Amino acid sequence: MTYNVLSFPLIGRFLRWRWGRLVLQTALLAVTAVLLYDGFTGRPLAPTNLATVVTWVHYRGLVMLALLLFGNLFCMSCPFTLPRTLARKVSGHGRRWPRALRSKWLAIGVLFVYLWLYEWLDLWASPLLTAYVILAYFVASFVLEAIFAESPFCKYVCPLGTFNFASATISPTQITVLSPDTCRTCPGKECINGNGDVLGCGTELFAPQISSNMDCVFCLDCARACPYDNVALALRNPLHEATTPDAWPRRWDLHLLILVFAFAGLSNAFGMVPPVYTLEAALGRWLHTNNEGLVLFLIFAVLNLLLPVGLGLSAAWLSRRFAGRREPLRVALARYAPALLPLAFAVWFAHYAGFHFLSSAMTIVPVFQNFLLDHGLTFLGTPDWTLGPLLPGAWLDPFEMVVVLAGFAASFYAVGVRARRADGRPDTLAAQLPWLALLLALALAAMFIFYLPMEMRGAGFAG
Ligand code: SF4
Numbered sequence: 242m243t244y245n246v247l248s249f250p251l252i253g254r255f256l257r258w259r260w261g262r263l264v265l266q267t268a269l270l271a272v273t274a275v276l277l278y279d280g281f282t283g284r285p286l287a288p289t290n291l292a293t294v295v296t297w298v299h300y301r302g303l304v305m306l307a308l309l310l311f312g313n314l315f316c317m318s319c320p321f322t323l324p325r326t327l328a329r330k331v332s333g334h335g336r337r338w339p340r341a342l343r344s345k346w347l348a349i350g351v352l353f354v355y356l357w358l359y360e361w362l363d364l365w366a367s368p369l370l371t372a373y374v375i376l377a378y379f380v381a382s383f384v385l386e387a388i389f390a391e392s393p394f395c396k397y398v399c400p401l402g403t404f405n406f407a408s409a410t411i412s413p414t415q416i417t418v419l420s421p422d423t424c425r426t427c428p429g430k431e432c433i434n435g436n437g438d439v440l441g442c443g444t445e446l447f448a449p450q451i452s453s454n455m456d457c458v459f460c461l462d463c464a465r466a467c468p469y470d471n472v473a474l475a476l477r478n479p480l481h482e483a484t485t486p487d488a489w490p491r492r493w494d495l496h497l498l499i500l501v502f503a504f505a506g507l508s509n510a511f512g513m514v515p516p517v518y519t520l521e522a523a524l525g526r527w528l529h530t531n532n533e534g535l536v537l538f539l540i541f542a543v544l545n546l547l548l549p550v551g552l553g554l555s556a557a558w559l560s561r562r563f564a565g566r567r568e569p570l571r572v573a574l575a576r577y578a579p580a581l582l583p584l585a586f587a588v589w590f591a592h593y594a595g596f597h598f599l600s601s602a603m604t605i606v607p608v609f610q611n612f613l614l615d616h617g618l619t620f621l622g623t624p625d626w627t628l629g630p631l632l633p634g635a636w637l638d639p640f641e642m643v644v645v646l647a648g649f650a651a652s653f654y655a656v657g658v659r660a661r662r663a664d665g666r667p668d669t670l671a672a673q674l675p676w677l678a679l680l681l682a683l684a685l686a687a688m689f690i691f692y693l694p695m696e697m698r699g700a701g702f703a704g
């Protein structure tokens with residue numbers, strides 16, 4: 242039996258409503274407009290400015306919670322795609338996104354550059370730069386929509402989308418169809434082609450073939466376009482994609498994206514603990530340079546690209562050898578790499594939702610009061626700058642450890658399930674060992690990093 246969120250009272254009706262997404266996008270657009278305004282004109286100190294506090298503390302924490310409890314709510318409500326209609330009018334029909342770029346390689350590159358710039362330029366510490374980043378999203382989305390006919394920004398470029406797609410692979414909801422038979426005889430395939438009033442799937446997913454949340458922005462246009470009410474937003478096992486061997490096509494780019502996503506979770510947290518400064522200084526001395534951008538680029542190139550690719554391919558090669566299989570390395574990689582997803586998500590969750598959000602969520606109150614006072618509005622009173630944590634500071638480390646251990650246990654379980662479901666014959670324990678060792682190394686590294694003192698970022702008064 243499929244539990245279909247779209248059939249739930251109120252929430253289902255709202256989600257299916259033609260203007261439901263627009264309402265969410267408009268609400269987020271209004272918030273974004275305030276962030277842009279305060280970022281460009283407000284106080285330059287990050288912990289007192291809405292642009293930095295909301296973007297780097299609340300947005301990231303709430304996105305992780307939404308992905309864990311429901312699904313890709315941010316992409317559903319994303320305001321950056323609102324100028325799309327205008328862009329389409331400017332462009333007419335536009336051209337197709339180049340064939341050579343129809344993969345996750347560009348998305349991996351953009352995610353890498355984004356994480357590097359975040360660290361190098363200390364985006365979290367500058368309301369002005371944060372406002373420029375938000376503006377850049379609007380411009381990039383508009384320009385790509387104006388040039389190309391589809392929605393390449395979400396699927397192939399946007400680093401937030403890439404992050405959300407990878408994270409949503411462990412979300413408890415997914416688009417599916419109620420009756421595959423109805424789809425087989427459906428003449429118009431409106432879920433992907435559109436029906437005149439409603440556009441079809443912007444990222445070109447075909448509802449009856451969907452087995453993953455990858456590339457789904459949860460816009461629900463497919464559900465609105467289907468003339469047979471055959472599209473469901475189904476509740477599912479959050480480990481479905483981590484444990485199902487054929488949930489994804491066996492593509493290099495998809496599986497290496499997961500490895501990069503997993504290692505970037507660690508390196509992003511590593512960038513906020515003391516050893517990174519020791520490493521930067523040592524590398525700078527060794528290279529005879531004071532160029533922090535270059536040094537950080539090299540550190541992130543190793544941590545976010547070389548290590549995930551090198552260790553992932555090594556695990557796949559060893560696993561294939563221990564299993565005695567004759568198959569391309571790409572197939573061996575695809576057999577186990579998605580099992581990393583729960584641990585990868587847990588590391589990001591422990592960092593963004595566990596540390597930054599739980600330690601600083603209430604800072605929004607004094608920062609907003611301060612914003613109003615700066616504009617002569619006194620009805621919310623004077624700011625109480627002692628507000629900040631949702632959890633006592635002493636609980637944060639244990640909370641992060643529990644989250645990482647839960648992610649490790651889920652990934653450990655996923656490796657075992659994938660081994661049992663391996664095509665042909667189940668894999669032996671030996672074939673699982675390289676992946677289990679990689680999981681253990683990642684989990685231990687995460688726990689070590691979270692155990693170290695971490696910068697508050699965006700909410701300096703709370704720490
Ligand atoms: S989901 Fe609806 S529109 Fe799409 S193929 Fe099935 S019946 Fe047709």
Ligand code: SF4
Pocket residue numbers: 416441442443444445446447448451456457458459460461462463464
């Ligand atoms: S499958 Fe496509 S149309 Fe349906 S919710 Fe996902 S992105 Fe939107």
